[in-house]
């Protein structure tokens with residue numbers, strides 16, 4: 001079993017509270033991206049909010065800041081990157097103001113988040129985002145009343161997903177489909193429901209599990225239902241090593257970066273591969289849209305990326321308590337990047353922009369530094385960021401200011 005790498009490196013002795021001033025802000029101020037909450041090189045205490053359970057089930061790829069005792073740190077006001085920060089970093093501000101209407105991003109998770117709608121509204125109003133055009137929450141078969149059991153960890157995952165879609169595409173509608181459990185049987189059922197709904201241009205999956213021969217039985221569920229639809233999935237939070245469903249060759253596997261302000265650069269931001277991002281060559285799945293990767297005939301993970309390092313994490317609002325904590329939390333994990341990329345596709349993509357188009361001139365920031373572990377020298381790019389495609393970050397991160405081929 002792979003262990004969660006970030007937990008091992010998150011050994012900083014500086015309390016997170018000392019680094020995140022609890023400033024009182026108006027909505028406009030909160031959205032103005034005027035403060036930098038992060039200190040380079042400082043690691044925070046973090047933990048996964050979903051436990052790995054058993055073979056045949058996925059775990060969510062969300063990681064929350066905690067105190068030294070492991071209790072999630074909840075604040076009364078936001079800490080971490082908000083929508084304006086993320087739109088600035090990925091040059092999406094003008095598109096986010098004008099695009100996305102009439103498009104729906106679907107989120108697939110396990111279990112019920114009873115406060116999903118009101119928490120989403122709190123996040124959006126706090127940051128001055130418009131009210132979501134449409135938000136629907138349904139079971140894996142589309143019921144609005146027969147919802148699954150509540151799970152506090154997955155509820156935080158759901159809030160993270162809803163907030164990241166909102167940050168990328170404020171004018172998009174959101175469909176939340178809740179699997180009965182974290183089994184791949186239930187989650188894939190939820191995906192089949194989600195992808196068949198009218199207007200759904202992206203289906204985001206912020207969970208995964210290690211590869212096994214049995215994974216292929218679920219692959220067809222993760223194939224887009226209509227042209228231009230993307231199925232995104234987290235690459236994993238355990239460093240080098242592939243996982244399902246990201247590794248399926250019809251899925252956009254979303255890796256992760258560390259994202260920091262860099263005022264001396266033209267972009268204003270710098271990025272490196274996050275050490276926890278998953279990547280790898282599949283043991284079972286054939287390559288499709290990245291046949292030039294070092295994995296040769298096998299599927300290479302990942303395809304694209306966005307911020308996922310919890311040490312440069314994002315602000316999330318969740319009022320369904322998990323281990324006693326509710327409020328504004330700071331999250332990382334490729335559970336942040338997968339829904340964000342789904343939102344970017346909904347914001348900028350066209351009906352013909354397939355996942356394969358990521359490899360034909362997509363407008364991206366190439367990530368060229370950082371690593372997520374050790375891999376064989378012959379496939380070094382699969383675990384080490386460099387010029388062009390690499391495993392931890394794929395082709396790079398969105399650069400929405402230019403041509404939008406690929407998104």
Ligand SMILES: [Ca+2]
Pocket residue numbers: 366367368385386387388389390393394395396
């Ligand atoms: Ca690169």
